[in-house]
Amino acid sequence: MKQKLEEIRASAMRELAEATGPQALETLRVKYLGKKGEVTAILKQMGKLTPEERPVIGELANKVRTFIEEDLTKRAAELKAEATKKRLELERIDVTLPGTHRELGVPHPLSIVLDEIKEIFVGMGFDIVEGPEVEYDYYNFEALNIPKDHPARDTQDTFYINDNIVLRTQTSPVQIRVMEKQQPPIRVISPGRVYRSDAVDATHSPLFHQIEGLVVDKGVTFADLKGTLETFVKRLYGEDSVVRFRPHHFPFTEPSAEVDVQCFNCHGEGCRLCKGEGWIEILGCGMVHPKVLSNCGIDPEVYSGFALGMGLERVVMRRYNIDDLRLFYENDVRFLKQF
Numbered sequence: 589m590k591q592k593l594e595e596i597r598a599s600a601m602r603e604l605a606e607a608t609g610p611q612a613l614e615t616l617r618v619k620y621l622g623k624k625g626e627v628t629a630i631l632k633q634m635g636k637l638t639p640e641e642r643p644v645i646g647e648l649a650n651k652v653r654t655f656i657e658e659d660l661t662k663r664a665a666e667l668k669a670e671a672t673k674k675r676l677e678l679e680r681i682d683v684t685l686p687g688t689h690r691e692l693g694v695p696h697p698l699s700i701v702l703d704e705i706k707e708i709f710v711g712m713g714f715d716i717v718e719g720p721e722v723e724y725d726y727y728n729f730e731a732l733n734i735p736k737d738h739p740a741r742d743t744q745d746t747f748y749i750n751d752n753i754v755l756r757t758q759t760s761p762v763q764i765r766v767m768e769k770q771q772p773p774i775r776v777i778s779p780g781r782v783y784r785s786d787a788v789d790a791t792h793s794p795l796f797h798q799i800e801g802l803v804v805d806k807g808v809t810f811a812d813l814k815g816t817l818e819t820f821v822k823r824l825y826g827e828d829s830v831v832r833f834r835p836h837h838f839p840f841t842e843p844s845a846e847v848d849v850q851c852f853n854c855h856g857e858g859c860r861l862c863k864g865e866g867w868i869e870i871l872g873c874g875m876v877h878p879k880v881l882s883n884c885g886i887d888p889e890v891y892s893g894f895a896l897g898m899g900l901e902r903v904v905m906r907r908y909n910i911d912d913l914r915l916f917y918e919n920d921v922r923f924l925k926q927f
């Protein structure tokens with residue numbers, strides 16, 4: 589029996605050393621120390637021993653039991669340490685390895701120039717406001733001094749949702765919304781999408797972008813308008829830019845003007861870019877019509893103001909010498925990557 593115990597101890601030691609995981613250790617524990625385990629079996633046979641042998645074998649059996657228990661604990665700790673080490677090695681980050689390259693996009697050319705324009709106006713103390721793209725006929729036309737039968741409506745091919753609701757044809761309705769809510773001084777620009785039912789070609793798109801500007805305060809004159817626009821043009825196109833104002837007509841401004849900038853390609857000589865004109869039209873503007881002011885509850889006897897509107901696409905096309913408007917909306921990466 590003594591020999592049997594020694595054998596159990598030896599085989600337990602060997603098997604424990606070979607155990608590779610917690611599951612294997614548990615199997616060994618049951619095999620040796622469980623209710624039907626080998627050591628337990630020996631203890632059960634104690635009754636057959638002589639009174640002299642009993643304490644000797646009993647002590648030895650207990651020693652073997654303790655020995656196996658300790659070995660189990662030790663081996664469990666070893667296995668745990670090994671597993672941790674393995675995991676750490678697997679999870680180790682080698683900072684010298686080349687990284688995963690993620691391709692970053694670039695801003696759309698329209699966004700690049702719009703951000704620039706916004707910054708110029710913000711620098712002059714303007715706020716940026718936005719308005720709805722689905723707009724009431726009232727804001728898009730009537731409040732801007734374009735009643736239902738006004739011929740100016742014919743020049744703006746409008747998408748009507750119903751008799752009273754349109755997709756805005758211009759950003760000017762934002763002027764009205766701002767003036768309705770706010771008493772002067774007002775100094776805002778409003779960039780955004782506008783819609784006209786035009787067929788798509790190199791210079792037309794049913795969707796394009798405008799930037800509207802509005803200043804209303806006491807004593808605002810046409811000189812303020814000229815000064816503001818000259819500053820704007822010089823910031824956008826360079827200090828040596830030359831600006832000219834041509835009389836024009838808009839229903840919502842009086843007097844009205846169109847603004848040209850001298851062609852920065854040929855400096856007024858005439859070239860392909862300016863179609864031989866020497867000048868490039870960049871925006872429309874004028875003094876806010878007194879009727880528009882009073883439509884919004886602002887007293888035209890006390891306040892005056894100016895408004896301006898420009899097409900973003902045109903500015904960007906000239907900036908980058910792009911000759912087809914459609915390129916902006918096709919999202920061809922080969923085109924967009926160039927900016």
Ligand SMILES: [Zn+2]
Pocket residue numbers: 851852853854855856857858859860861862863864866867
């Ligand atoms: Zn030119």
